[in-house]
Amino acid sequence: MSIDNERINLQKKILSPRILVVDDEPDIIELLELTLARMGMEVSSAMCIHDAKALLQSHSFQLCLTDMRLPDGNGLELVKYISQHFIDVPTAVITAYGTTENAVAALKAGAFDYLPKPVSLKQLRDLVKSALSLPPVKIESAGQGEISQQRTLLGESESMRQLRATIDKLSRSQAAVYISGESGSGKELAAKMIHERSARHKQPFVAVNCGAIPENLMESEFFGYKKGAFTGAEKDHDGFFLTADGGTLFLDEVADLPLTMQVKLLRVIQEKQVRRIGDTQEKSIDVRIISATHKKLNHCVAMGQFRQDLYYRLNVIELNMPALREMREDIPLIAEAILEKHCQEASRPICRIEKDAMIMLKNYDFPGNVRELENVLERTLALCPDVNIGIEELQLPDQTVEATPNDTAEVTQTPATTIQVKTDHNLPLQDYLDKLEKDSIIKALNESRYNRTKAAKGLGITVRSLRYRMERLGLND
Missing domain, CATH: 3.40.50.2300 (Response regulator)
Known part of the structure; x- marks a missing residue:
């Protein structure tokens, strides 16, 4: 015995x-x-x-x-x-x-x-x-053929390898992560990868687009409410924080949060407690925060648009997503994966991109990054019945092409019917569009001698819309 x-x-x-x-x-x-x-x-x-x-x-x-x-x-x-x-x-x-x-x-x-x-x-x-409860560390192989069924960021470039290695490190931490990068560069995918490789992988991942929630609904959406707390509150609602309890809360476009909401968000993060509207008791929460925005958050802090104390709470560790034009050698691999996915969904033979068309893709700047690449290929598949995709089928916007030393083939531009887009390469796409909008509004105001009604009419928008845009772009100062 x-x-x-x-x-x-x-x-x-x-x-x-x-x-x-x-x-x-x-x-x-x-x-x-x-x-x-x-x-x-x-x-x-x-x-x-x-x-x-x-x-x-x-x-x-x-x-x-x-x-x-x-x-x-x-x-x-x-x-x-x-x-x-x-x-x-x-x-x-x-x-x-x-x-x-x-x-x-x-x-x-x-x-x-x-x-x-x-x-x-x-x-x-x-x-x-x-x-x-952390999943075991998986060492990345030299090729992408042995990747597990977990979602991942494709690419063999050095910047993409470093990015995946950093994500693996961040997944083994509880620290708040701030993901920076241009629109369409894969910030939400990176956040999901961190969650799926973390100790919280069996718990909820709640993604929130902060810019899509009306200001008057923010508190009830984030913190929840009790039944009868206000007109229309017909049943208890947990809100984002309580729904994500034990897991990860991803705050996308966090720079769009109004200052009043930033104060309340800071308190919840500091105290790790949340009180629903109409409730008398606070509830303890255990949530990992991952935030992201295409804007430069430190610039927002300097301009007084974002609270510095909240910035330091969110930006414990920063993860920067490279733009697609910074890893052009990865475009063929990403493009082929996108094509394969959409062809399988449409139950059609797998299409292939011809050599000269692939060179054109590699030399295009993709201001919208991977999201724009997927949009281009999805549109091409819809309009091209053939298996082979050439330059004419891509229909990329005109731009000045700088051929790389390895790309010796001659690249032909798209027909003259396409729209020529001149981008400022020093600005992310959204900042560039904001600049265009701001310049147009200033020009209309000058021409109308700051008569907002005339300026709005000239721009083809309502006065209310003009006021909103001026406030968003900081033109009311």
Whole structure:
């Protein structure tokens, strides 16, 4: 009987996750060991970085909890060491020096999360459970043929490889992520990839376009409401935060949030609590925030259009999405994948792009990025019954083409019936369009001697629409 018990205990020990605790205070080590042991964990402890590194090299761990300040160095040094040499081991920083700066530094160094002292045992248990539910790290192969069924960003360029590697790192953290990049560059796809590879992958992913919600409905949509809270509230509504509880909330076009809403959003993020309209009780929430916008958010802060304190809460780690024109060598791979998808959906033979047409695609700037490329190919498939796609079928807008050294074939432009678009390559597409709109309004106002009724009539819009556009473009100052 005793032999059987020994076997059972040995099996439990083998199956139990092993956790490394690094702290120079014996009382903290004892508290953590007792708590983790009650959770069924095997615990090893070290009081300095040197001993922790020795244990990491001799044992296999599923999680490391480390203090920020240790006798022989900074806890961030250990975080970086583990991130480089033991990428499968998530690290959490526990420190009495729990300032925002230290927390941000730890997350940027590669920490999964952080906990301030005195340690809340509930927060500790939640953190451990979350860290242990992380999917295993998958090393990217040289080609794209072995990609798993998870969604991914296609491309073999160096910038795309680095982007995918960064996404994998961010997925193993709880830090807030701000995704910057031009319209159509794949910001929402990147956010979904971070979520699907994270410890929250089994929980909801809620995407919100902040620019599409009327200002008077924002509070009820974000925070929810109780039945009878106002006219039309016929039943309880959770709102985005409560719906995303335990998962990820993606705030797209976050720069479009009005300042009044920014204040309320900041409080919810700081307190991790939300109160529905008409409710007397606040509810605790556990939500990871990923935000994105095509605008330069730091410029919005400088112009007073976005709160600086909220900016720092959202922009713990920034992920920049490269424009399609910055990775032209990836256009053939992306174009072929788009064609294959749409051809399969239409139950037609897989089309192929002829060499000269592919060269033309590679040399086109795509101000709308991958979204524009997909639009061009979808339109081409609708109008082209043939399997082969040539230059005439693409119908790209005219632009000055700079051939790359490898593209020796002569590229013919589209017929004269297409619209010539002159873009300012120093501006994202939306900023360029805003500039055109602003210049048109200023010209109309000058010609009408600032008579808004005449200016609106000249522009072919209503006075109300003119007022809205002037306010949005900052022309009322």
